[in-house]
Amino acid sequence: MRATGRGLGMRVVILCGGESSERDVSLGSGRSVARALLERGCEVVLVDPAAAVPVLAGPLRPGEVVDGFAVGKEPPSLSDRDRLRWRMHAALTGGPVLELLRGADVVFVALHGGWGEDGHVQALLEMAGIRFTGAGSAACAAAWHKGRAQAVLGAAGVPVAERVLWRPGAGEVPQEVGRLVAAGPVVAKPVADGSSVSVHRVDSPAQLAQVAAEVPSGDVEFLVEPFLPGREFTVAVVGDQVLPVVEIELTTPVFDYTAKYQAGAVGEVCPAHIPADFASRLQELALRAHQALGFGSDTYSRTDFRCEGSGEPMCLEVNALPGLTATSLVPLAATGAGWAYSDLIQRVVDLATR
Template identity: 80%
Template sequence: MRVVILCGGESSERDVSLASGRSVAGALLDRGHEVVLVDPAAAVPVLAGPLRPGDAIDGFAVGKEPPSPAARQQLRRRMHAALTGGPVLELLREAELVFLALHGGWGEDGHVQALLEMAGVRFTGAGSAACAAAWHKGRAQAVLGATGVPVAERVLWGPTANGVPEAVRRLLTAGPVVVKPVADGSSVSVHYVDSLPQLTQLAAEMRSGEVELMVEPFLSGREFTVAVVGDQVLPVVEIELTTSVFDYTSKYQPGAVSEVCPAPVPDAFAARLQELALRAHHALGFGGDAYSRTDFRCDASGEPRCIEVNALPGLTATSLLPRAATGADWSYPELIQRLMDLSTR
């Protein structure tokens, strides 16, 4: 097939997406497809291609820090222009399939999916409605809790609130909390907080950019993730941390964290996590033509709580979905082919 891979983009996960795009390109070439690699936010959007089987593609190293807010504004302007007219849009329309290797921001919150739907372009992954439902963690947690998926208590803290809300103070009085943007990915700006002065200073810095925050109790137990591809649930992955939270640096710097698949847990516990992941997948509107990855963290008693559902999880060499695929005896090229095949149903 003639496949255009969209990667890069304007989000805080730009580097991760560029690495995913190159990994996906290598896999598609390995499977015999023709590939064009496109970053719609770049000054020169076509990064490589047309590439044909036998051609080489360079890798990409994920940086230790995401792009700055100022850089993201310029990237966003370019991306909007590229996806709403001109040669990039025509390239997407001419492709037999667009493979979305975008993560975060417009690539995962439903914006890009909606534009492609309106343009009549076939693409991989969930549609705009499911992506939007999963992207806002506060609303997603409310939906999941209502459908029987266990979630942590949470408080949303809007940018216009004066002072620390009483509900946030109450959570902090009970123990350490985790503070994060209610809509962002790759654990960007996720912080462990155990004192009111620390919380006040951190919140002032984060909310200066009109960011809505979500505050949850810190869950001190083990962390797991479960991927669903179509209607198939993959083996459970355990994330063994050396830090309090699985942050951006831990996720994308080799050796910063250990990921074990299949997770060393009793069969009944693994089956429970898999059932909850499939329930979360369906509750947020992901169907048999989509894939997702659901993250869990356990409390002090060992009870799991869903912390988020990812609509376009990372596809780098160190990402969790490829790790789960390995646990299912899928090669990386086979995983990428399966993600493509979902969109042709």
């Protein structure tokens, strides 16, 4: 089954890179998207708004080659984040990059994390009247803060684990966090970050203190929740269609950055080898989560689940701009649905331009 989009002749600017810990993943996604759009007959410009020279490539036309990009084993340092954000804001609010964006038929947002996924970039594009792929600023903001998102999901009937927010370095460990650790193990992770950056399994108060010592400042807020020992799944929604369930077969306690972006680091099975009624339940929960956070039928998302020891699935988070690299999970789910990678990218563009 192939998508029948109107990509031929469209001018598309792809935004990738950015200022987050997922910068490298985004650069990989951007190049993969560019190759797919060129295959579909589009004219493409690849832009990293945080770079000193923002236009990475283009305008590229069908038949031209896009260089590859290898995602490293560790996320990039954020020591230069303020400067990257200054460049990003300047590029998106004036000058030649803004003119490129205004001249495009559509902007493909392949930014992950940080301003690219928390609604900042989407708000700037909305104010400029520029059409772009993916969710709008409100849905991105709703999904980005895991604590608030889980509160919304729980109210909508999507099962979520107990959770406590904690600022390492901001004084004594709250009693609620201590209680969870004592009942342990737990998972501690930034409440607003992606690609499983800085995700820690914690088995004792001493390990929690070590996590706190590694955090550069008290400004970083963590979410602490019970470690779920069961199987892990993810489900993508593209428009009104829920894709097949992917199972993530872990060889490590948590699905961290290294496992996500190094080929062969984990097993990823699609469709997951699970009973049909359980697959249907995960798909229904993913669609409910997608809608509860304000994602419309013109957007896409990926919802992650992990099971309790009893097998009951718990929603971990909803990703507004999931990775689109060759080893990413949404392209794998699309393959399970019978779509080629370029079909998936064409469908995302079609949702934004219909």
